[in-house]
Amino acid sequence: MFSGSIPALATPFAGDDFDEEAYRRFIDWQIESGSKALVPCGTTGESATLDNDEHHKVIAVCAEVAKGRVPVIAGAGSNDTQTALWHIKEAQNAGADALLLVAPYYNRPSQEGLLAHFSYLAERADLPIVLYNVPGRTVTDIAPETVIELHRRFPEKIVAIKDASGDLSRVVTHRMGAGPDFCQLSGDDPLVLAGYALGQVGCISVTANVAPKLCADFHAAAAEGDFATARELNERLYPLHRAMFADASPAPAKYALNKLFDWFSPDVRLPIMPCSDTARRQVDEAMELAGILE
Template identity: 60%
Template sequence: MFSGSIPALVTPFRDGQVDEAAFRSFVDWQIEQGSSGLVPCGTTGESATMTIEEHNRVVRICVEQAAGRVPVIAGCGSNDTRIALEHMFAAQAAGATAALVVAPYYNKPNQDGVFQHFAYLAERCDLPIILYNVPSRTITDIGIPVMHRLAEEFSTVIGVKDATGNLGRVTAQRLACGPRFCQLSGNDETALGFNAMGGVGCISVTANIAPRLCADFQSACQSGNWEAALHLQDRLYPLHDAMFCDSSPGPVKYALSRLRNDMPTEVRLPITWPSGAARTTVDRALEIAGLV
């Protein structure tokens, strides 16, 4: 089972291309700082504006550089079921541990369509699947009855990244899918409550910036040291909030530019560099967290 602090990695771009050297160095830093897993090609990694070739290359680089030190959960989602399967096959061939597969976006399938999408993938590829439920972006929700049916019928559907913001779902999903179903928060700011209700970790945006603090926070939760976890939550909360004070991952890349000289600052359209007000918000959050 996956657990702990698992950053949804940014993808460094330089002159319009993936900066492989910077990405490899970033992977090493994340592992050294205590991250317990890695997610390349998620939302924060700007997967929506990568070519299929770039996407698969970034997953491969991440697996190679991690070299078995931590598991790699490869972003494999698409609103085209066939493309999602292509990504899964490529991730499996690269040696990824699991696939993170978002609910189909834009198409707005009904709940049967959502089930059939994931069933199609699970029937054709045995790479473990973590469902990614983020209806604020996809419009489509992975309903709890669908989640239950998927977990019951397919042993490779092993968990969920829940970015609904509805903490009550942690209990409802555990009751529906069983205690072995791996529940990871998709929202840093509610990860404390999520863990208290039965979650086991977070696929994190903030961990790009503060991997050690996020790892310590998750460790405190896992050991039941809620006083220490609350202290770290208060220290990190302004940073959690600042990461979305402008369109993500602009604020994330700005924060990284203040901490690491080797990380390029490029974002891909339609994402733009964060505004001056947003950068000021990030600066203040970095100070509160004690990172600058």
């Protein structure tokens, strides 16, 4: 259902406000550069510091600009089940094609709580759901057995996972338990090449914000089994993958985007801080090595 290079879109700000004009230009550039889908209001989109009106506006703008050219997978998760349902309804009304639902953070629910949370939402959602497992941020880990059970209960609704656990053995476990048609996407840019060999089919990416064409070419080569080309492109991208986390994300990505486009502000929202001088140097070097600076 989803595959290839899928940027978790950074959200541009103009001072304290969402910069809608810049976002529209950014989305067009991403599609023209070969991105296969778009994720508004993910982690890189600073969803944690968007108010609810902004959250829903960002999704609506993304869906409008994409206009069916590529799928829009709207970030709609929350650590409150009812708030997540509200985001789901707003995303559906806005024209999103699918939903990205992160594991509830801070609450630390049990696996039974995760089953109940995602089941409740799946029963009430009209769009396909991509689970998002990122225990390094949420502290909550969606265990493979829970993923498999959710897909068993809702095979037409819970269709995919973005896995940022860093544990590639889970790709095999998910594949054996949920079947080869369950769509597995990486959430870790540096692990994507290995993930393709195990059964992943793409990545919801930070780096694709900055190097969408290079990422798209890499994914195309990996999907075709041309691992010689994929390795070459991966090595061009690898320093950039690392640089995107030289400071708290998405500050490095926004700094890089501002180097590419003067209309994309590097502004981030507290408690995220602007890119440090050390991180900027790392990003500069990585962009040069990737060959994406004119």
